[in-house]
Amino acid sequence: MCCCLSEAARARPHLSPPLPRPREVEVQLPGSQSWSGGGGSSMKLQAGTWCLVLAAGTALTLAQYVPPYTEDCRRGTYPPAGPTFKGIVPWYKINLDSAPHIRWNQLINDKKVELINLIRVIKDLANDFFPSGKLIELVDKGLAPLVDTLPFPFNEELKGIADASGVPLGRLYHARNMDFGLFLGWDFRNSSWRIPEYLKPLTVNLDFQKNNRTVFKSTNFAGYVGMLTGMRPGMFTLTMNERFSIDGGYIGIIEWILGKRDGIWMSFLTRSVLENATSYAQAKDQLANTEMLAPAYFILGGNQSSEGCIITRSRTTSLDIWELDLKQGIWYVLETNYDHWKNPLFLDDRRTPAMKCMNQTTQANISIETIYDVLTTKPVLNKLTTYTTLMEVSAGTFESYLRDCPDPCMPW
Numbered sequence: 001m002c003c004c005l006s007e008a009a010r011a012r013p014h015l016s017p018p019l020p021r022p023r024e025v026e027v028q029l030p031g032s033q034s035w036s037g038g039g040g041s042s043m044k045l046q047a048g049t050w051c052l053v054l055a056a057g058t059a060l061t062l063a064q065y066v067p068p069y070t071e072d073c074r075r076g077t078y079p080p081a082g083p084t085f086k087g088i089v090p091w092y093k094i095n096l097d098s099a100p101h102i103r104w105n106q107l108i109n110d111k112k113v114e115l116i117n118l119i120r121v122i123k124d125l126a127n128d129f130f131p132s133g134k135l136i137e138l139v140d141k142g143l144a145p146l147v148d149t150l151p152f153p154f155n156e157e158l159k160g161i162a163d164a165s166g167v168p169l170g171r172l173y174h175a176r177n178m179d180f181g182l183f184l185g186w187d188f189r190n191s192s193w194r195i196p197e198y199l200k201p202l203t204v205n206l207d208f209q210k211n212n213r214t215v216f217k218s219t220n221f222a223g224y225v226g227m228l229t230g231m232r233p234g235m236f237t238l239t240m241n242e243r244f245s246i247d248g249g250y251i252g253i254i255e256w257i258l259g260k261r262d263g264i265w266m267s268f269l270t271r272s273v274l275e276n277a278t279s280y281a282q283a284k285d286q287l288a289n290t291e292m293l294a295p296a297y298f299i300l301g302g303n304q305s306s307e308g309c310i311i312t313r314s315r316t317t318s319l320d321i322w323e324l325d326l327k328q329g330i331w332y333v334l335e336t337n338y339d340h341w342k343n344p345l346f347l348d349d350r351r352t353p354a355m356k357c358m359n360q361t362t363q364a365n366i367s368i369e370t371i372y373d374v375l376t377t378k379p380v381l382n383k384l385t386t387y388t389t390l391m392e393v394s395a396g397t398f399e400s401y402l403r404d405c406p407d408p409c410m411p412w
Contacts, residue, residue: 067407071378073357078372080388080401089219089387089400090206096215096275100153104225107204110166111222114201115165121198130192133187144169146257154268158376165223187329191407196386203387205400209274209362216274218401219389226267229281229389230289233396235302240270241297242337243313247328249294252315256293263291263315270298280307287311288318303393310335331363348412368392379410 010224077084092107108115128134147155147169162169176233185194186329202222218230231237264272269290277283280302287298290310298311311334322333322340336351338344344351357374368390376378380406382405390399 022373065117069379069410070353073360074373074377075298076373077376078369080372082151083406084201084376084381086200086402086404088206089389089402092207094206096208096210100156101163104157105164107222108161108208111202111204112165114198115223116167118195118198119167121194123183125194149256149261151264151268154225154265161223161225167223186411191409192383193411195385199386200402203400203402205398214359214396217391217396217398218271218274219387221324224267224269226265227271227274228267229397230270231391231396232274232283232395233280234301234393236280236307237301237391237393238270238274238283238287239299240266241299241335243295243297243339244337245295245314247295247315252293263293266292266294266296280304284311284321286310288313288321291316298335299335301393308333310340313340332358335356350380353377378405381405382412383409 003149012394021252067319078205092110092357095103108326147158149155150158155200159169161167180253186192187194187197190197204220204222206218208218212234216232217229218227220227221227227240235279249266255261256263269287269292271282273286277286280300284300292313292315296312298313299309300311301308306324310322311318312320312322320339320341324330333340334351334354336344336354337348338351353405354374357377357380361370361374372388372390383401385403385405388401388403
């Protein structure tokens with residue numbers, strides 16, 4: 001879930017949608033701080049603007065609105081502590097001046113065991129559906145050569161990660177395009193999704209540097225070279241959420257395999273924007289107009305009170321740009337994997353409880369503390385929630401926390 005807010009003197013919110021690709025909520029506010037959560041939601045305030053993204057799951061049928069699977073809006077949950085807090089996300093530096101093949105080596109060496117464990121779980125799940133092992137064989141032999149078709153430096157980075165981890169390149173490439181884990185291996189004993197639980201130990205904060213200076217920061221998963229949640233300090237915050245469409249990402253991937261490569265991989269686009277765009281306006285233009293392999297929602301926040309939007313994308317064009325507009329009373333915009341002009345699926349309505357908590361908080365009381373409260377309220381927080389990231393553009397603040405949703409809690 002993602003939300004973007006606007007606050008006259010401090011912040012404004014903006015909400016947007018986890019990995020099949022991420023579902024999140026983002027809040028954008030006039031001011032200059034942001035929050036984001038992996039597997040689910042994000043929010044941005046500026047000073048004001050804050051942006052926060054929390055990759056979170058939705059809730060199950062009408063039980064979504066029935067206690068104990070939903071609850072009154074939480075209060076006093078920040079600083080993070082208690083049963084919904086699983087730990088602080090560690091930091092790593094990525095030196096963009098190093099050769100792409102080796103720039104991820106330290107991170108992968110530290111997270112090799114966790115990465116191999118994730119690949120093993122994915123392999124086991126694949127073999128549950130295809131016991132012959134033919135699917136894994138196809139992945140190992142068929143997808144590896146496709147890495148050479150990816151743009152530089154992503155192709156070389158993936159090869160370096162494969163060498164450092166010892167994971168076959170085809171299998172690593174396949175895992176890179178996996179979702180956060182919706183419907184992938186429910187663990188009945190532990191009441192959790194297997195993939196998100198194996199992703200949590202791989203969650204890291206990355207400080208991408210050139211000439212020993214920070215270019216951008218990101219919350220990411222070790223082994224994943226695209227970007228889902230990030231901030232270019234002093235300029236903008238950015239998160240990406242999955243958008244469901246018949247003309248979806250699988251069509252784009254098939255076209256890529258068949259040689260039609262006009263579009264760019266979504267998470268490669270977000271990384272390129274974070275690394276190269278030098279203003280909110282430039283980032284907005286690139287996200288709205290670059291042809292991609294899959295539809296998506298981009299939640300973008302700047303460092304000015306008027307800068308905050310959700311860009312709804314098809315694979316080829318921008319369908320809508322929903323912007324903050326204080327004159328029209330739009331002090332936050334909120335996205336939960338559904339077009340904002342349509343009702344969300346009744347099985348997956350995180351929008352209504354998120355908006356309820358935002359409206360109860362009111363624009364005057366928006367802060368990093370109250371935004372974290374919103375993201376800690378069920379069913380915004382659910383079994384698919386992996387992390388929450390809080391970002392502040394002007395000061396360059398970037399905090400990430402691993403999350404948990406103890407029972408009773410909705411599976412998504």
